[in-house]
Amino acid sequence: MIGSISEQCLSGVCRPAVSTVLPERRLCVQGGEAMSQQSLIISGVSWFDDRGRTVNAHGGCIVGENGLCYLFGEYKTDEENRFAGFSCYSSPDLVHWTFRRIVLPQQADGLMGPGRIGERVKVMRCPTTGRYVMFMHSDDLGYRDPRICYAVCDTIDGDYEFRGPMTFRGEPIRRWDPGVFQDDDGTGYLLVHEGDIYRLSDDYLSAAEQVGEGIALGGEAPAAFKLGGRYWMLFSNKTSWDCNDNYCLSAPSMRGPWTYQGLFAPEGSMTCNSQSLFVIPVHTDRGMVPMYMGDRWSFPHQASAATYVWQQLSVNQGRLRLAEYWPAWSPVSGKEEPFEGRRIDVGFRSDRAGESVTIPFHGSRVALTGRADQWGSYARVGIRRAGMGGESAMVVNPIFVSWYAKSPDFGYRYVSPELPEDDYIVSITVTGEMPGWTDKTGQRFGSVGSFVAVDHLLVM
Template identity: 30%
Template structure:
């Protein structure tokens, strides 16, 4: 009888846990899904479909090996942004096919999904590095699905804008490049300014490098891919084709030599904003921000948007997405990752409100909050 009673109590506790509804964000804490498991969607982004939000992110596993893609892209859904249902793996890596770009053990980072009305399909983009190649590939991966939660079918992986010059190209870039096309750097400090090295010219034929990335769909339905390029030294913004699965060939480069990573682009009151980080690997650093009246620039760099204690390390986070607040046209949520590369699966999420002081976006720490 005692065993039965304990079993009933345990079952009741489990039911209470399953029925519990969160009504606030708690940045940096374990964030359980509907099964009571910490949400596994790192480097992610949100897509709203009707009254439902879908969160796509990297599925991490235990240990340092979890920084590589062992499973794929995880998807969760929510009606209120606080409580999330596990929708399963939206895009799976291939277990053993060494001919596939997305074979198990590759680097598959920062997946984002947008909806294409023209073809009535969902399009996923992500930063991809072939297995065993480190970060030398700098490829963009694309997958599509008719269902928002997947499964997604891998389409292709490629370098951006092969054979095209940016709209703001300078004559110096079109001069013969003295660098070997095979010469690569570490992704950190360069021996000279990227324009002096002419990294743009080096990669003009093969396609530009694309690492940390994001997507943005403007009010007119035109979609853009934003990514760190030229050995991470320079940010590129590229217009996508009408079906959102490739590049149109129109792009521009910004902040040459500033090493902007983790770009998150959003629009507020007709102006375009970027929140980004510096380039220090897994280690956090001071955030960066910028504003422009046109997505094609000119972009004006602003201050570190983070304020208060630990602002110099962005509250130990790195930007991944900026989400419009439901029901408030001009309010936004900063979404960041607190990486734990020694045990990748334990990475936490830092979601905080963004306010504005004139043009300057401001992010302040809150241990618990709601919108």
């Protein structure tokens, strides 16, 4: 768990007001039964909310208020890339998420209407007005009409009112991939691709001054934070939905000068197969650790299969590092911790569409492990109650799960939500798809195969 999160989010990260530690295990009641639940941040798998649906909030941020973490993000579909709304979830511990609402739905027309893209949503509370300001990238479906837009709301998880494009010197900011940063004195900053930095007006509703220009040419997905007395900014290279080796810069102030610091994750890891998103501090038993938040995109089935990579950062001898990838770790202890379960060998590997494997188990939660690589593709994974058939037997509806990874990865591919202890059957069905896409230049990215590989099932 993290400590209670204060209402202020300064330096682009949430500052815990009180470092309180809750028990590593808690009792969760579902279906009238009490169950012990392991409270771990598990990267690279779909997460499930209080409704049993996938947490669908990508490209966003976390804001703290009244002891809760509020996760904002893009509400994706599994069919196509279009703006379907921005979602909001809340959590007391970064592990268990409650769906609040779609805080900004698709508009009837205009920049956030039908046939538009809506991405990279960020939210900050303006200290001078007390209102919450939401920033976003609007575009056409071909990514040829970019605008940075904004919306406002009096409450953190209320209905945001769309206001239109952000302006600088009276002109719309026609850029993309907004990031935000709030300094210790409450000054707000807007970050965009290529490394331009704007100081916001006192009410956060326009850009008052450009304080940085082109500090990361060719870069996108900026994320800024303050650590060790310096300002840091993360950037991704431009490889469409595919991941790459992200890099960082540092400076003594937001005005610079910015110094290129190179890769912060091991070279070739493709930043743990993710793209930079946001950084927040997590207060653990061993002190505060900055947590990198990244998106592991999964085009085209983003709603089910796009996942999150949340890992610890450190500064060593003046260099920012994500030194080691932990598939699962406890936000209480701040240490790597494996998913606990009884192992069942599966040994399934196939690229034939429709081929499937079913595995019976008795327990309350399961995880699938296997290798993901450039030959991987999608499976549909679901859980039904044993001895029953039809849709009424499904306790976890099938979702798309990805076995594609640009940098080969062996680890968790699927972790189910907590269920009442009972007899179940998990099914894994190969879709036969070869997920691929092209960028605006026509360059192809994605998988070169359609394999699904399941090595083990872990049963809690």
